[in-house]
Amino acid sequence: MNLEVKLPGLTLKNPIMPASGCFGFGKEYSEFYDLSRLGAVIMKAATQFERFGNPTPRVAETSSGMLNAIGLQNPGVERIIANEVPRLAAYDTSIIANVAGSSLEEYVFVASAFNQTKDVHALELNISCPNVKEGGIQFGTDPEMAKRVTSAVKEASNLPVYVKLSPNVTNIVEMAKAVEEAGADGLSMINTLTGMKLHLPTGKPLIANQTGGLSGPAIKPIAIRMIYEVRQQVSIPIIGMGGISTAEDVLEFLQAGADAVAVGTANFQNPFACVDIIDALPETLMNYQYTSVQDVIDRRGVQV
Amino acid sequence: MNLEVKLPGLTLKNPIMPASGCFGFGKEYSEFYDLSRLGAVIMKAATQFERFGNPTPRVAETSSGMLNAIGLQNPGVERIIANEVPRLAAYDTSIIANVAGSSLEEYVFVASAFNQTKDVHALELNISCPNVKEGGIQFGTDPEMAKRVTSAVKEASNLPVYVKLSPNVTNIVEMAKAVEEAGADGLSMINTLTGMKLHLPTGKPLIANQTGGLSGPAIKPIAIRMIYEVRQQVSIPIIGMGGISTAEDVLEFLQAGADAVAVGTANFQNPFACVDIIDALPETLMNYQYTSVQDVIDRRGVQV
Amino acid sequence: MMKKRHEMEVIAVDTIAKETIEMTLYQPEISQQTVPGQFLHLLVPGFTLRRPISIAKVNSEEGTVTILFKVVGGGTKALAAYQPGMTVDALGPNGNGFQVDDVQEGERILLVGGGIGVPPIYHLAKRLSEKNVELVAVLGFQSKDYVFYEEAFQKIAETYVVTNDGSYGHQGFVTHVFSEVGAFDQYFSCGPLPMLRAVTTELKDAAGKVSLEERMGCGVGACMACVLPTVDNSYKKICSDGPVFSAQEVIL
Amino acid sequence: MMKKRHEMEVIAVDTIAKETIEMTLYQPEISQQTVPGQFLHLLVPGFTLRRPISIAKVNSEEGTVTILFKVVGGGTKALAAYQPGMTVDALGPNGNGFQVDDVQEGERILLVGGGIGVPPIYHLAKRLSEKNVELVAVLGFQSKDYVFYEEAFQKIAETYVVTNDGSYGHQGFVTHVFSEVGAFDQYFSCGPLPMLRAVTTELKDAAGKVSLEERMGCGVGACMACVLPTVDNSYKKICSDGPVFSAQEVIL
Ligand SMILES: Cc1cc2nc3c(=O)[nH]c(=O)nc-3n(C[C@H](O)[C@H](O)[C@H](O)COP(=O)(O)OP(=O)(O)OC[C@H]3O[C@@H](n4cnc5c(N)ncnc54)[C@H](O)[C@@H]3O)c2cc1C
Ligand SMILES: Cc1cc2nc3c(=O)[nH]c(=O)nc-3n(C[C@H](O)[C@H](O)[C@H](O)COP(=O)(O)OP(=O)(O)OC[C@H]3O[C@@H](n4cnc5c(N)ncnc54)[C@H](O)[C@@H]3O)c2cc1C
């Protein structure tokens, strides 16, 4: 079955990619399977300088989900381009760089840095990381700020830009429209919902950062709703994510309005999550009378 | 162990009450146990006129949660006061009326109707029901609207008013502060998060209303985070809810900032959920070195 | 007497047709109280909501209750993997079943069951067979592989089996053999909604009772998830007013 | 060779001390490859994250791997209820264990284990006992009810047992008996963080290796959940660089 999808800057052999931050730079999971099987790889967030991230504990388990507050730990964009991108480029897959920052200038710096390499095919502009205190969060919840950073990054970069939206907003459609207007080539949604878990013996937050981002199957209904709502009003493509762990989940995201999907938390439970889903996808689509991934996209209620 | 808590208008023998909409008017669960065991009962939403609610299917299951779009089906406030309140009043428990509406006038009408009876002890002002299309939702997501409806209801009612907040907002603290300023006696949080599930064979939303409210353990980390955030900045009491199904969950809500709690979805899985929690609470508190419910409240980081 | 949660012990689990599991559970109280058409509301660990499954047979002497279910999703799949000796947490018997008080001696009764709607109709057939009445059963299945309980029915009723694809018995829908069954005094039916719509339309002048399904929250009448509009411009709750209703009373 | 997910068959489950379960699993590959200090990353159905549990013993001839765990929360509680014949989904052996290449013949080695940190120390002790070295083990437990593996250690090491409340062996913390153990060449330790802090502080001039714990996401080095600052102003990942580190290298 034909699983191919074409998105701005990306021709994906299948619509499945690991989500940013849940797959490092691919090295660890390349010990489990051949990364060439993936539609694309979204790398861990890149910032201008090396970041050590938040104190530990950084994760906590919740019902059908988990909280994380890694705090964008990464070696900095230059070392990512020097050390990580070349290793990933050896695989027959697309590479998407996740761009983070605490200021407009940092976003622009990181985005333009990726102009240096031919091996990165698109940017995912992370305006929604809830674990950065310096201001990252405002970009993701204020439509005007989101517009500004999107325009600035579009101007600085010669790659297609997928803006990653935060679900922690009253009106997701407004955010999506704002970045579409600002020239985004696509959307990526959703990032994590801000949550908290307490450590009962102390009554204090279990995660050192106090709050963390909620991911996993628990948030899937919220992701589906937001993607569905946005798809009615916005026409740029959507990379969907939030709780995907089976091929049925992928179908639901495609039907809701996504054009490709990312798998995050599920990798932790099953290191083969992405390839298991890729393997199961043809039969799943067939069971529901679809002939290809593009067929699902073409046949959903509202056409893109 | 002393489980009592005192809130405006309410002296609760324990902090456990069934959440609005998950317990009807108590009749069905009174066939499982004596309702006098409950700290209070929060009744199903009341509107001015009888409402038949949304088409079915009205519920869908999700990972560690469920979606519902009942659509405020209820016999109307007058019949609730005539038929339901007297039956509930026969039990030795407090009664909280959940007040809903699609306009400011309807909220005021329903709230003042409850002045007729001596058997209702407080109002829960439901400005957050995501399943009413006519405008109910704006009250819950716009601080100015929330203020207006709170003031109007406070003026019309001679009962303490707990305003039930929607989690579908960018800034929950802003909402909480707005209704506190408007004279709310307490907060009730959180209502459901707007979500969706698709029916794979058709690719259409499974719930007839398309979207539904997500409840259950899946949303607990979001409830805890919001209550914790609000508790830092707002001093009126909070009735906490969202995914509670065990006595440990209750402790977590109390530690986060709640002064009493409501149990919703858990009743469906276990009709004895509320009394099972009440039975387990003393030992649970003891295990964590607390001497009473009030002790948990007194010893949390930020004092009310 | 207060309602309870029951821990029912699994006595036997058998696959009796394609994707169709028959499970026998031990619970004397329920085995003695049940009216045909009532259901158990089963907790499957790992799932938020309970699963409503009709009671297909009871044996009040041995204290057992038999259910039949089709494996359609995660909950029924998990249930199908249960082994004898394990226990299932159940509420029940829930709802109002088929009332047979007004069935008179000598009446000819038409029973119409479709797919997984067959089991409660079997329970009813057994109960009616204790009365001096004549039973005609029309049982519809997707295809031959899905057929079950045909012999059991044949012992107590004149039985017609219909399959959608004609791979067994008559071909078509249950309504296709109504012309052959002859006159009857009342009918009872349970099956998927499209079938019930066809049956009640076809038999709109006959006295009949139908058992309905809807997605449930509480299963006990408290949450309003499972309402159904009625002809008097009101509503009924399938879980507690039903699942069995007079065909004339409800709007399908 | 690519890494795998293993379905390990449960061979035996025993409660060997208060809240302490010993579980033997069949998996020849792992039984042959494991270095002491490495862990299995176990999937418990119904829980999002895998549970890291150290390997306590291997029997490469029988192809078995033994783990020991304390029942502390939902995951370990569920695991404790497993029956022989069931299978556990495991990744492993994960991480870098205790390197013993630099242990010379004739050395005197101090082993310090606390609570559920005792099992990997036992695995190490067994491995070291194959070399010609002298072993001293200090094992700390909460109280008498929690003590396990004392006899097994006595066979291969001079063994001191310490309980917090003095209900068995020496009273106090493991560090309280350090004065009695005499000189040693290097030490290896595993246990709760406060214990490791006390041990490394007390023995700050000695060469030593410690095994650490942190809450994990992936358990394979990809998510950065489990990082630990190092003295060179950098960091290490406990799941993949560790869990065993040189006591001098990391900041506890
Ligand atoms: C009164 C009543 C009696 C029933 N009796 C039987 C029976 O005897 N045998 C049998 O095989 N089935 C019966 N059903 C249908 C049965 O409840 C569903 O097939 C079952 O709940 C599916 O669960 P699942 O986890 O396998 O499927 P999933 O689709 O994964 O279930 C997801 C959710 O949808 C609900 N759901 C899915 N299908 C239905 C349905 N048709 N009706 C109501 N809820 C549904 C589930 O309960 C669950 O909450 C009955 C339904 C009702 C309302
Ligand atoms: C490398 C390593 C080796 C370990 N070896 C053992 C062992 O041999 N025997 C043993 O009994 N325990 C061991 N632990 C601790 C063990 O992982 C936890 O006790 C267990 O995960 C608790 O799970 P739970 O569901 O019972 O508890 P819960 O508290 O309900 O678990 C909730 C979440 O917190 C995590 N968590 C809780 N406590 C710890 C902890 N101390 N360390 C890391 N994560 C934790 C869980 O993995 C889970 O993700 C080890 C931990 C690590 C990091």
Ligand SMILES: Cc1cc2nc3c(=O)[nH]c(=O)nc-3n(C[C@H](O)[C@H](O)[C@H](O)COP(=O)(O)O)c2cc1C
């Ligand atoms: C441990 C962890 C780290 C993450 N780091 C990033 C990140 O660096 N950049 C980013 O845009 N999203 C990050 N995310 C969010 C995921 O990419 C994804 O949007 C989210 O987890 C929802 O998908 P899931 O439910 O499949 O995990 C992270 C998520 C997790 C769980």
Ligand SMILES: Cc1cc2nc3c(=O)[nH]c(=O)nc-3n(C[C@H](O)[C@H](O)[C@H](O)COP(=O)(O)O)c2cc1C
């Ligand atoms: C079926 C159902 C009906 C509900 N109806 C109401 C309602 O009428 N009024 C209201 O304020 N909240 C209503 N709620 C929200 C609950 O009171 C509660 O805020 C929410 O479900 C979170 O708690 P839980 O996770 O314990 O269910 C309803 C929830 C459910 C599941």
Ligand code: FES
């Ligand atoms: S399922 Fe709750 S009222 Fe019927």
Ligand code: FES
């Ligand atoms: S747990 Fe993911 S890097 Fe260690």
